[in-house]
Amino acid sequence: MIPLRIVLASLACLYPFSLAQEPKSDPDKTLIIISTSDIHGNLDNFPRLATLVKQYRAKYPHVLLVDSGDYFIGNPYVDDCEKRGEPLTILMNKLGYDVVTIGNHDLDYGQEALRDHIKGMPSTKFVITNASLSPTLENCFSPYVSIPIKGTSISVGVIGLADLQTTDVRRMTGISWKLPDEEDYKGITDRFRLHHNTINVILSHLGYGNDLKMMKYSPNIDVILGGHTHVMLPSGHLRTGTLLSHTGHSLSHVGVTEIIFSTEHPVSILSKSTRAVSLNEEIPDDPEVKEIVRRFSGNPLFNQQVGVAGEEITHVTIGTLFCKAIQQASHSDIAIYNRGGVRSKNHLNKGPVTIRDIYELEPFREKIVTCSMSKADIEQLILSKFMSPTDDEGGVLEVYCSGFSYQIMDGVTPSITSTLKNGVIYTVAMGDYLCSNFIFPQRGNGKPTGIDVRKALIDYLKQIKELLNPPPSKLPIIKDTTFAL
Structure with missing residues (x-):
């Protein structure tokens, strides 16, 4: 297991978060991205996550819920369910994830189980950009996703990058992938330009070190929402015009990224920030989601x-x-x-x-x-x-x-x-x-x-x-x- 490493930066951002704070900007001109990564089957904090997501969706008209991979492996209530992974499928579908990529452990149940997970989340877009998938997973993923922000001319472009080198080779039949190198990173922004998006987001399961390389060689990507190495960045890193977020593992924290934009011509991003929000007892459980968790946690x-x-x-x-x-x-x-x-x-x-x-x-x-x-x-x-x-x-x-x-x-x-x-x-x-x-x-x-x-x-x-x-x-x-x- 990759060890948890804490990157100390702005520790004050770990305080319990409350939506009682007045927004700094016009909610109609703010994009909120709630991001998770490396859930590893942890069910316990889904009721609090559900509450947090509902609160943001009630206050802001433009909210995306995304995940950067490794939702499977780590909890017997998920790993040893009669249909492996089913609790995560039901909960992620219930919360209404918008865009998801995969991590190296999401193939550990086999390609058929991953396909069933994707089919169980019909409203969610699954994106992977640096892999060519097998016939089993055909039509399950897109290399690129563009999401319009309603009522504006702005769209959010999303790609997904994953490091699959530790995935069991027996689960990789028919799948080929490439760890991005310097030239690949330099070409990433071309993909965003091609689709004329205003806000560019990468769901990365490449790990903290590779994300830093991407920031170096691909400046001006708006946001990288990372995972894989279980790093915690309490208030993210902002370098070369790119905002990087990592929020640990096991759903102890989630990322809340706020992007304030202008709809004046030309449309533009005015500011962006991110914080790691603790899913602690300060956030009440959503009763309906808590009941789903209880149903799966009684063996x-x-x-x-x-x-x-x-x-x-x-x-x-x-x-x-x-x-x-x-x-x-x-x-x-x-x-x-x-x-x-x-x-x-x-x-x-x-x-x-x-x-x-x-x-x-x-x-x-x-x-x-x-x-x-x-x-x-x-x-x-x-x-x-x-x-x-x-x-x-x-x-x-x-x-x-x-x-x-x-x-x-x-x-x-x-x-x-x-x-x-x-x-x-x-x-x-x-x-x-x-x-x-x-x-x-x-x-x-x-x-x-x-x-x-x-x-x-x-x-x-x-x-x-x-x-x-x-x-x-x-x-x-x-x-x-x-x-x-």
């Missing part, structure tokens, strides 16, 4: 206790738990697991561990597979992932393990050492995502065991009863300072 199965955390458990310990559980369940020599497959939480709180906790940590319904691998194969897998980090994160430990240990020397050319032995062929347990998506000689050729990762976790926790953090071990990543000045 008693998720409250069953399967173990206990004797202290606050770190993400590394949770990752090791995954490995030990699948190693034992599959009777393998060693086990490895990808960091991104341990979802939802940076830690487990002290106290009971429930089935809901397990399902939140492993929302993908992975199966255990095994591969026969040598020391060189395993080290190649670990090191190849370390050597292809994202721009935002740098070199990051991507593989948890049990049955052995390793260290990486992070220098000009990273190297790896491990306790594995030469001349031995190991039976290695892993999740089927890692087997299909990481680069190593046995890629895609794992032997199915038929065992659910979730079941392995539950059985292992019931066996050990209490989960504790182990004593600190050697640092897995050693920085090479040989050439440091």
Whole structure:
């Protein structure tokens, strides 16, 4: 999971927001864009979001509700619904989203489920500009959307950009996409000029770093509403004429962007601002939407206790738990697991561990597979992932393990050492995502065991009863300072 990072800027904008404030401008000449991103199945704050949207629509005639992707994956009430994702479809349709793009996790249920989600929101426009879609998703997306502002000659142009590089390759059949480069960014404004829109908006699931590049190479885009990296910008960034908004994840906050325009000839934008609005108790629940959430959140199965955390458990310990559980369940020599497959939480709180906790940590319904691998194969897998980090994160430990240990020397050319032995062929347990998506000689050729990762976790926790953090071990990543000045 990409970690939450807070960008400290104008923290005063995090105060509870009230529509009791008098508008600074003529409501008829103001566009309000309410934006969400990286909802990840969180249902709890939809009743407050519904109230906020209703309040704005009652006060302003021009309001757009948009989302920048990753509405799926992260909540068992959504992920494990009989029809996967259905609660989000019903709620987003109920609130009347105007324009939506996709994130890398919105394909995790499969292309058919995403298609059904789109069909369940018939009044919403879905837009993706940097991808060519499969026949399954044909006619579901547009590369560009133009929305007229009623009563004016002004229109709002919207494109959608997504980073799909971590999407499971098994869900990408027939889909091709491209991460924009400098030349692509420079050409973005041409698309807006072609359609003669006054207000230009990008729904971006490219991440904070790529959004900054876009601002550098594509000046004078009016607004970028970003997501993917779970960044919080309390009052946004305004650079090169472009306003950038990021509002974290899990629907704790939403973006409220205000654009004041003139209808005089030539029509123009007079000002623009954005703020992250907390969906806290200061905003009352919408009763009708609250009832919909209650209907989907009543499964008693998720409250069953399967173990206990004797202290606050770190993400590394949770990752090791995954490995030990699948190693034992599959009777393998060693086990490895990808960091991104341990979802939802940076830690487990002290106290009971429930089935809901397990399902939140492993929302993908992975199966255990095994591969026969040598020391060189395993080290190649670990090191190849370390050597292809994202721009935002740098070199990051991507593989948890049990049955052995390793260290990486992070220098000009990273190297790896491990306790594995030469001349031995190991039976290695892993999740089927890692087997299909990481680069190593046995890629895609794992032997199915038929065992659910979730079941392995539950059985292992019931066996050990209490989960504790182990004593600190050697640092897995050693920085090479040989050439440091």
